[in-house]
Amino acid sequence: MGLLLASCAKLASEAIERIQSHQEIHRLAQNLESSIGQLDKERKKVEQEKVQKENILDSIPLGLLLLNEQGMIRCRNPAAGKILPPRLLEGKKPFTEAFPDGMLSKAREAVLQGERFSRWATTLSEPSEDSTRTYQWGLVPVGRESNGETALLCILQDVTEERILQRQLLEAARMASVGELAAGTAHNLRSPLGAVKGILELLLEELDAGRIACYATDTETARPTRTVKEQLQIVLKSLDKSFSIIDDLLQFARRPDRPPEKLRLQGVLEGAEVLLAELFKERGIRVEKALDAQDLFGRKADLMQVFLNLYSNAYKAMPEGGILTIESRSTVRQPGNIPFIEVVVTDTGYGIPADHIPKIFDPFFTTSGRVEGTGLGLSLTRKMVKEHGGSLEVSSTLGKGTSFLLTLPTYPDGLPGRPEAPV
Ligand SMILES: Nc1ncnc2c1ncn2[C@@H]1O[C@H](COP(=O)(O)OP(=O)(O)OP(=O)(O)O)[C@@H](O)[C@H]1O
Numbered sequence: 244m245g246l247l248l249a250s251c252a253k254l255a256s257e258a259i260e261r262i263q264s265h266q267e268i269h270r271l272a273q274n275l276e277s278s279i280g281q282l283d284k285e286r287k288k289v290e291q292e293k294v295q296k297e298n299i300l301d302s303i304p305l306g307l308l309l310l311n312e313q314g315m316i317r318c319r320n321p322a323a324g325k326i327l328p329p330r331l332l333e334g335k336k337p338f339t340e341a342f343p344d345g346m347l348s349k350a351r352e353a354v355l356q357g358e359r360f361s362r363w364a365t366t367l368s369e370p371s372e373d374s375t376r377t378y379q380w381g382l383v384p385v386g387r388e389s390n391g392e393t394a395l396l397c398i399l400q401d402v403t404e405e406r407i408l409q410r411q412l413l414e415a416a417r418m419a420s421v422g423e424l425a426a427g428t429a430h431n432l433r434s435p436l437g438a439v440k441g442i443l444e445l446l447l448e449e450l451d452a453g454r455i456a457c458y459a460t461d462t463e464t465a466r467p468t469r470t471v472k473e474q475l476q477i478v479l480k481s482l483d484k485s486f487s488i489i490d491d492l493l494q495f496a497r498r499p500d501r502p503p504e505k506l507r508l509q510g511v512l513e514g515a516e517v518l519l520a521e522l523f524k525e526r527g528i529r530v531e532k533a534l535d536a537q538d539l540f541g542r543k544a545d546l547m548q549v550f551l552n553l554y555s556n557a558y559k560a561m562p563e564g565g566i567l568t569i570e571s572r573s574t575v576r577q578p579g580n581i582p583f584i585e586v587v588v589t590d591t592g593y594g595i596p597a598d599h600i601p602k603i604f605d606p607f608f609t610t611s612g613r614v615e616g617t618g619l620g621l622s623l624t625r626k627m628v629k630e631h632g633g634s635l636e637v638s639s640t641l642g643k644g645t646s647f648l649l650t651l652p653t654y655p656d657g658l659p660g661r662p663e664a665p666v
């Protein structure tokens with residue numbers, strides 16, 4: 244009986260155990276099911292995000308190339324195929340060696356050694372298409388590949404059209420300087436020519452009145468040719484023609500007469516910087532500003548031209564990049580304690596030799612070569628600053644850099660708000 248009871252107890256405990264493990268299995272199965280459901284949700288979410296990311300990569304106009312450590316293309320977005328010539332994407336040699344200036348190759352080495360590499364621009368000529376295009380690009384590390392190597396992302400933008408536009412804007416700015424000089428010259432020519440015309444008219448009157456009579460003679464035959472009167476009339480006609488050319492030129496070159504106004508220095512500087520920002524960035528020129536004074540008074544277009552000329556000179560003086568600093572402070576000019584602003588534009592370029600310093604404000608003095616410069620920039624800049632009642636001075640150390648000190652009025656004479664001169 245005892246034995247029976249014992250075996251019954253054993254059976255019962257085994258049954259309970261089995262029931263327990265059954266429940267366990269059931270619980271496990273439920274857990275598993277909910278985990279699978281969760282995983283499925285996550286998978287769908289990841290797939291959705293993947294599609295979204297792919298759509299973004301496919302639709303942005305930037306070329307994106309994923310490269311391995313050797314610089315070979317692993318994958319790319321469609322825009323890369325549109326902006327780059329197909330031969331660069333064939334993948335026979337590393338993409339980092341595709342550009343002739345070798346900068347992308349250097350960037351690869353720098354990035355692999357843990358250095359930071361920002362942006363650069365490379366010009367690429369395609370003889371087959373007879374075109375030259377400029378690409379701005381950057382290279383950044385983007386984590387590790389499965390073999391432990393660093394993956395690199397090359398971001399490319401075709402900036403050809405922008406560059407052409409920038410050059411045209413600079414050219415337009417330079418032509419504006421030339422136009423201004425032409426207008427000045429035309430104006431200056433008018434006075435002496437006017438005097439010549441007056442004397443000729445007087446002479447004609449004298450001839451008409453019979454007070455002078457003379458003939459011009461042919462030098463060989465010594466016979467009278469045209470009368471002096473006739474000749475004077477021809478000269479007068481030519482003079483009238485010259486006047487009409489001068490007037491046309493003055494008419495054409497006349498700037499819209501915008502009156503001087505109250506301005507903020509920051510706004511004027513930005514107007515000039517916009518034109519050169521990309522060129523500065525491309526060459527690694529940093530602009531630093533410490534503007535302790537902002538108010539100035541003048542014609543905005545002229546003052547923007549002033550800073551554009553100074554900036555463009557600094558750009559030419561820093562072929563390897565550098566720092567362009569603009570500082571400003573308030574000052575007063577004597578007599579009369581008139582408030583002025585001082586602006587100092589300093590570059591870290593190659594500087595100006597001492598024997599050039601007295602000549603740089605002369606019209607047509609240039610060391611830039613005929614294509615790069617007319618030598619009119621600084622002479623017109625100083626002229627415009629003087630027209631504003633200001634001054635422009637230079638100081639320079641060869642091999643270190645150049646500083647231009649500009650003073651400009653803060654208020655016009657008599658404008659309300661101008662502090663009264665102490666009595
Ligand atoms: N920041 C500077 N650093 C070194 N040299 C300068 C600087 N600014 C001017 N110069 C010298 O002064 C010369 C005259 O400058 P200016 O601006 O009048 O003419 P340019 O720059 O040569 O030509 P343009 O302005 O007509 O394009 C320059 O050719 C250069 O030799």
Ligand SMILES: [Mg+2]
Pocket residue numbers: 552555556616620621
């Ligand atoms: Mg210049």
